[in-house]
Amino acid sequence: MIPIDPPVMTVKDTLTASCKRLRNSVLRIRLLAREKDLSTAEQTYIDAAEHNDLYRLAITSREAEELLPDRDGEHLKELYNAGLVGRKDGRIKYDELKARAPYGRCLLCGNGEIGSLDHHLPKDMLPLYAICPVNLVPACSKCNQMKGDRIGATASQRTLHPYYDRPGQTGRYLFADITSWPVQFRIQALPEWDAELRARVEYHFHTFKLAERYAEFCISEVTGNQWLHQKIRRESGVPGLIAHLQEDAEQRASTHGLNAWDTALRYGLADSAWYLHRGVLESP
Numbered sequence: 001m002i003p004i005d006p007p008v009m010t011v012k013d014t015l016t017a018s019c020k021r022l023r024n025s026v027l028r029i030r031l032l033a034r035e036k037d038l039s040t041a042e043q044t045y046i047d048a049a050e051h052n053d054l055y056r057l058a059i060t061s062r063e064a065e066e067l068l069p070d071r072d073g074e075h076l077k078e079l080y081n082a083g084l085v086g087r088k089d090g091r092i093k094y095d096e097l098k099a100r101a102p103y104g105r106c107l108l109c110g111n112g113e114i115g116s117l118d119h120h121l122p123k124d125m126l127p128l129y130a131i132c133p134v135n136l137v138p139a140c141s142k143c144n145q146m147k148g149d150r151i152g153a154t155a156s157q158r159t160l161h162p163y164y165d166r167p168g169q170t171g172r173y174l175f176a177d178i179t180s181w182p183v184q185f186r187i188q189a190l191p192e193w194d195a196e197l198r199a200r201v202e203y204h205f206h207t208f209k210l211a212e213r214y215a216e217f218c219i220s221e222v223t224g225n226q227w228l229h230q231k232i233r234r235e236s237g238v239p240g241l242i243a244h245l246q247e248d249a250e251q252r253a254s255t256h257g258l259n260a261w262d263t264a265l266r267y268g269l270a271d272s273a274w275y276l277h278r279g280v281l282e283s284p
């Protein structure tokens with residue numbers, strides 16, 4: 001997961017843009033009249049997310065929706081598809097939200113090319129958040145598909161929210177163990193994590209099949225660097241290669257984050273006696 005700040009764009013912005021050029025003027029006026037409701041829902045979402053209370057909000061909102069469906073629920077879902085994704089003014093906002101992902105990488109896996117915006121809380125169950133920017137996360141099509149329309153069976157069975165969850169604030173939790181190919185990725189909980197966060201980080205890791213996918217991403221990354229690693233090892237020996245790998249890891253940590261998969265790979269290579277002596281000469 002790549003953590004970034006929540007967007008400053010508001011639901012008022014996305015509502016105004018996606019209603020523009022809506023030909024059905026009765027519907028346009030009707031939807032624009034929901035601005036206050038949507039803004040209130042947005043503020044409730046932000047308050048809940050900032051206090052790690054989004055799960056409770058999701059459950060109570062879903063119960064309320066089941067009991068008394070929002071009268072504009074279908075229109076709001078359609079407004080996302082036709083207005084925010086499909087119409088020119090909405091699309092500008094949609095693309096702005098997508099463009100916030102650093103290096104154009106999916107915030108959920110940290111590698112895939114951004115395909116769309118993922119509704120952190122599914123729009124089909126909770127139409128009030130269908131066009132709410134803080135609920136829209138740039139993601140690759142694979143992660144979007146793997147996540148599906150789920151809220152989570154329990155508070156612990158939820159994927160991480162890149163705008164609000166900060167598991168790696170104090171250190172490394174993603175590690176790459178390299179004793180042969182392929183690279184083995186694992187999570188190592190930080191001491192300050194409570195049981196829920198520990199479960200959620202693991203849940204996120206398994207839901208998006210990150211161990212398998214990261215190992216696959218490593219193949220081209222290692223192949224692309226091996227020529228240089230072999231050269232450094234020939235010219236400066238193993239100590240020279242260790243120094244290079246450590247510096248490379250620190251540099252990647254400073255640009256891509258301490259818990260990005262490619263940072264973990266670099267630290268893993270620097271720490272691997274097998275790579276330094278043998279793996280550097282073997283294709284992954």
Ligand SMILES: [Zn+2]
Pocket residue numbers: 106107108109110111112139140141142143144
């Ligand atoms: Zn992804």
